[in-house]
Amino acid sequence: MIGPGGYAVLGLAFGWIVLVGFLSYVLVKLANVLQETAELVEGVTDRTIPLLGEVTTSVVHVNAELERVDAITENVQNVTSNVAGLTTLFAATLGSPIVKVAAFSYGVRRAAGRRAKADVEDRIKAELKAERKRKR
Numbered sequence: 001m002i003g004p005g006g007y008a009v010l011g012l013a014f015g016w017i018v019l020v021g022f023l024s025y026v027l028v029k030l031a032n033v034l035q036e037t038a039e040l041v042e043g044v045t046d047r048t049i050p051l052l053g054e055v056t057t058s059v060v061h062v063n064a065e066l067e068r069v070d071a072i073t074e075n076v077q078n079v080t081s082n083v084a085g086l087t088t089l090f091a092a093t094l095g096s097p098i099v100k101v102a103a104f105s106y107g108v109r110r111a112a113g114r115r116a117k118a119d120v121e122d123r124i125k126a127e128l129k130a131e132r133k134r135k136r
Helices: 004-135
Strands: none
Touching: none
16 A cells, blocks of 8 residues: 555655646746747748848949939039030120110111100191181
8 A cells, every 4th residue: 555655755756747748838838939939030031031132223323323413414504604604604795785776776666756755746846836827
């Protein structure tokens, strides 16, 4: 027969068996999780490396286009400075005579307008005078 100490040892042994079984189950699940994590990291690595290559290629192309834009911008600046120089030259050489011609033509138009107005006023005065003479 087994005494109380034997039952205690038997209970303790059964508890260890349950504990070892539970820990084995947990370790198997943990191993599965670690395996899936390793596969996930491998998949991310496999997809990331080609993506980084594409990004590098895109950056190289963008830098080439930016160099072209810089060249275009520099050319536009040169054209702008040339146009400004031509404008200054035009204003210096032809600006004064053109202003004089414009002022002269304005004066001629104004004088012609005044003369036409004076002619009309003279005709009206003459007609009014003639009308007054007829009424008398």
